[in-house]
Amino acid sequence: xxxxCVVRNYAPHAGEMKAEVPSxxxxxxxxxxxxxxxxxxxxYPDFTQDLQHEVEIVxxxxxxxKCIEPRFAHKYYDAVALGIDFTARDLQRKAKAAGxxxxxxKGFDGSAVVGPFVTLEALRQATGKETLTINNMxxxxxxxGKMVQQGNTEDMIFSVDRLIAHVSQFMTLRTGDxxxxxxxxxxxxxxxGDVLEGRIEGQPMFRLEIK
Ligand code: MG
Numbered sequence: 001x002x003x004x005c006v007v008r009n010y011a012p013h014a015g016e017m018k019a020e021v022p023s024x025x026x027x028x029x030x031x032x033x034x035x036x037x038x039x040x041x042x043x044y045p046d047f048t049q050d051l052q053h054e055v056e057i058v059x060x061x062x063x064x065x066k067c068i069e070p071r072f073a074h075k076y077y078d079a080v081a082l083g084i085d086f087t088a089r090d091l092q093r094k095a096k097a098a099g100x101x102x103x104x105x106k107g108f109d110g111s112a113v114v115g116p117f118v119t120l121e122a123l124r125q126a127t128g129k130e131t132l133t134i135n136n137m138x139x140x141x142x143x144x145g146k147m148v149q150q151g152n153t154e155d156m157i158f159s160v161d162r163l164i165a166h167v168s169q170f171m172t173l174r175t176g177d178x179x180x181x182x183x184x185x186x187x188x189x190x191x192x193g194d195v196l197e198g199r200i201e202g203q204p205m206f207r208l209e210i211k
Contacts, residue, residue, distance in 0.1 A: 001176045003030040003112055005056075005085055006163060009156050009182025016185050025158045025166045028102070030085075030180075034112040041209040042110045044192050048088035051190050051210075054183035055141035055149045055198055058083040059134070059160055060117050061177040068168040073161035074134075076173060079117035082139055082198040082205035085180050086111040087187075114178065115198060115206035127201045134160045139200045143190065151184025 007026040008019055036042065044051055058081045065076050091105035124132045140150040153159075158166070160181060164173065190196065194210040 001032050001174070001178070002171075003032065003034065003178045003180065004028075004167060004171075005030060005106070005180040006158070006182040009158055009163075010151060010184045011155075011157060012185035013183055013187065016187065021157060025163050027167055028106065030107045030112050033109055034107050036110045036113045036208075039113060039115065039206050039208050040110075041211040042086065042113070043211050044190075045088065045108060047108075048090055048105075050088065050090040052087045052089045052187050053141060053143070053149070053190055053196060054085040054087060054187050055139065055151070056083055056085050056180045056183050057081075057134075057137060057139060057153055057160075057200070058114050058117075059164075059179045059181060061164075061173045061179070062175055064172065064174055065164075066168055066172045068165050068173070070161050070165040073164040076164055077134075077160070079119045080123070080134065080137070080200070081115045081117045082200050083115065083180060084113040084141070084196065084198070084206075084208070085183060086113065089189075112178075112180070113206060113208055118200075118205075123200065123203065126203050129201060132201065137200060138202075139198065139205075141186075142197050142199075143188075143194055145195075145197075148188055149184055149186035153181070155184065156182065
């Protein structure tokens with residue numbers, strides 16, 4: 001199983017990172033050992049002084065596919081989750097400045113928080129929003145009860161279907177693979193004692209403590 005993550009998929013986040021908006025999707029990988037699917041508390045790692053949250057919609061692939069056409073991409077997923085792409089920002093900055101891969105700053109144990117997956121249909125029912133799709137889904141993250149990030153998939157630079165079509169030209173997608181689809185603006189630091197809570201369309205999706 002692989003965890004694909006998209007870089008800069010919301011223009012305001014690219015702006016806050018002082019990075020250019022990409023002309024085609026850019027991906028990196030997290031190892032499966034990064035996963036924290038049960039929302040166990042995350043122990044603040046010793047190797048960073050700047051641990052930051054990036055809340056993201058996560059899509060789970062449920063069919064084997066390669067070279068998937070954009071118009072068929074929707075057949076390759078059915079469920080979404082809300083997750084956090086935790087980033088050791090100081091390590092990432094150092095790697096970027098040296099032109100080196102940033103794997104360790106984003107691939108450490110516990111860096112991939114993923115709440116439970118729910119089908120789009122279940123979300124429509126839970127929210128009463130019949131028009132809800134992967135392309136108009138609101139989500140947010142609060143830190144100690146205060147909202148710190150808020151986004152909507154309609155603001156993605158590259159839609160989920162476009163991401164799947166693009167990456168599957170290079171890599172076979174397998175059942176169970178996950179795609180972190182990018183973070184909106186508002187990324188920021190966490191501290192020991194913080195409680196992070198994520199919602200999709202107001203529905204609680206995860207609660208995580210930093211210890
Ligand atoms: Mg991210």
